[in-house]
Amino acid sequence: MKHLMEKIRAQALASQPCYLVALIESEGSTPRSSGAYMLVGSEGRLYGTIGGGGMEYAAQQLAQKCLAEGRQKSFAKLYDLSPKAGMACGGSCQVQFCYLPASEETLAFAEEVLSALKKHEPWWFLLPLGEGEQSCCIKKDLPLAGRRGAVTLEGVNYYAEQYSYDGRVYVFGAGHVGRELVPLLCHLGFDCIVYDDREEFADAAAFPQAEKVQAVDFQRLAEVCSPTERDYAVVMTRGHVHDANVERFLLTTPVGYIGIMGSRSKAAMARAALLAEGYTQEQLARVTTPIGIAIGSETPAEIAVSIAAQLIQVRSKR
Numbered sequence: 001m002k003h004l005m006e007k008i009r010a011q012a013l014a015s016q017p018c019y020l021v022a023l024i025e026s027e028g029s030t031p032r033s034s035g036a037y038m039l040v041g042s043e044g045r046l047y048g049t050i051g052g053g054g055m056e057y058a059a060q061q062l063a064q065k066c067l068a069e070g071r072q073k074s075f076a077k078l079y080d081l082s083p084k085a086g087m088a089c090g091g092s093c094q095v096q097f098c099y100l101p102a103s104e105e106t107l108a109f110a111e112e113v114l115s116a117l118k119k120h121e122p123w124w125f126l127l128p129l130g131e132g133e134q135s136c137c138i139k140k141d142l143p144l145a146g147r148r149g150a151v152t153l154e155g156v157n158y159y160a161e162q163y164s165y166d167g168r169v170y171v172f173g174a175g176h177v178g179r180e181l182v183p184l185l186c187h188l189g190f191d192c193i194v195y196d197d198r199e200e201f202a203d204a205a206a207f208p209q210a211e212k213v214q215a216v217d218f219q220r221l222a223e224v225c226s227p228t229e230r231d232y233a234v235v236m237t238r239g240h241v242h243d244a245n246v247e248r249f250l251l252t253t254p255v256g257y258i259g260i261m262g263s264r265s266k267a268a269m270a271r272a273a274l275l276a277e278g279y280t281q282e283q284l285a286r287v288t289t290p291i292g293i294a295i296g297s298e299t300p301a302e303i304a305v306s307i308a309a310q311l312i313q314v315r316s317k318r
Contacts, residue, residue: 001125001163002117002189007039007047008100009110015102016041017072019063020136022127023050024076024159025094035148035161042067050095055079059095066097074098075131096159098127098136109136120165120230126151126158166315167230167256168193168211172218172246173237174201177261180304181234182207188308190232190315195225197242218245227255232311234291236261244270251283257314259291259307 011018023036038048038056040063050056062077074097081091100106116123116138124142128134134156142151148161169185171178174196182192186209194213196202202215216224218237227233233255235246243260247270250258260267267289274284292306293313 002114004037004039004047005110005113005117009107009114011039011041011046011100012102012104012107012110017067017102018042018046018100019066020098020100020127021050021059021063022096022098022159023093024096024127024129040064040067051093055081055093055095059097063097066099072099072101073131073133074128076129096127096129099133100136105135109138113138117163122162122164125161125163126153127160129157129159132156165230166190166318167228167232169232169234169311170195170225170227170255172196172233172235173242173261174198174203174206174213175236175238176300177236177303177307179206180301181236181307183209184304184308185311186210188312190311193225195221197237218242218249221246221249222252225249227253229254229256231255232257232259232314234259234261234307234311236291240266240270244273247274247287251279251286257311258287259310260287260289261291261303261307262289264290 008018008020018039018041021038021040036048036050038050038060039046040060042064044064045060050059058079076094076096079093079095081093113125124139126137126139128136129150142160144151144160151158151160166189168191171182171192171194174194178194182194185192192210194202194207194210195216197216197218199215202213204210204213207213214224227250233250235243235258237243237246240262243262247258247260271284291310292303293309295302295306297303297306
């Protein structure tokens with residue numbers, strides 16, 4: 001959502017109208033579920049996807065055609081994905097085309113969403129349904145039981161989806177793997193904070209996508225870091241002594257995920273040392289080590305992919 005709103009803001013600032021194309025409802029076999037978004041400008045797709053393939057291309061072409069013709073209303077369209085329509089999926093989906101003018105109102109809407117994302121509190125994104133000139137908006141509370149659904153407010157029907165704080169990823173160690181991992185995680189919608197105990201490695205220029213990059217003493221992390229139960233911690237420092245210092249700190253916090261990079265033998269050695277210090281099996285069960293999904297990764301880039309895949313898995317289970 002953050003990157004989507006940044007694109008919408010950029011379109012408004014450039015005085016370029018666009019369409020926010022949303023997959024609202026699907027039946028049968030479809031490439032994406034409800035809540036998928038794509039932003040389309042006069043030159044084509046700007047951001048996101050509603051499933052790819054022929055259906056997405058047709059929706060993109062329709063949005064471009066409407067912009068070229070100067071159409072300034074929102075509308076909905078049902079797409080048949082059955083073999084009769086030349087599609088292999090076999091289902092159908094309802095797609096909403098929401099017109100976003102290049103106006104102060106659109107700019108204010110994008111800024112409001114970006115502000116809501118920074119507050120780490122739940123909020124609702126509302127997309128007007130059907131045909132008309134109503135605008136997207138956000139609400140703090142809605143009388144819906146699930147995380148998404150239809151709601152009518154002041155006579156307008158909306159598709160509503162709740163967004164909540166997904167958590168930051170605290171990356172301890174700015175070495176080779178960290179430099180591959182952080183841009184990948186940011187591209188996947190995670191916000192990252194990077195810590196290293198070496199000034200030359202804690203270089204903000206090396207992590208332009210990160211929320212913050214800071215040189216720290218790994219034995220004084222409580223002074224700079226307060227992870228919550230929604231956050232993730234990825235430990236990949238320059239040695240097992242520093243890993244252990246970070247792990248000790250993290251076990252005093254409610255952080256929701258702790259992953260430590262290293263071999264199985266290194267993990268076993270660190271675990272034995274912490275058990276000898278008085279940590280319990282229950283405490284150490286919070287730690288995932290070696291970190292990442294087993295995909296036979298060896299290079300820093302491959303290891304970054306395995307770690308990112310595991311964090312996606314954890315996030316989706318939440």
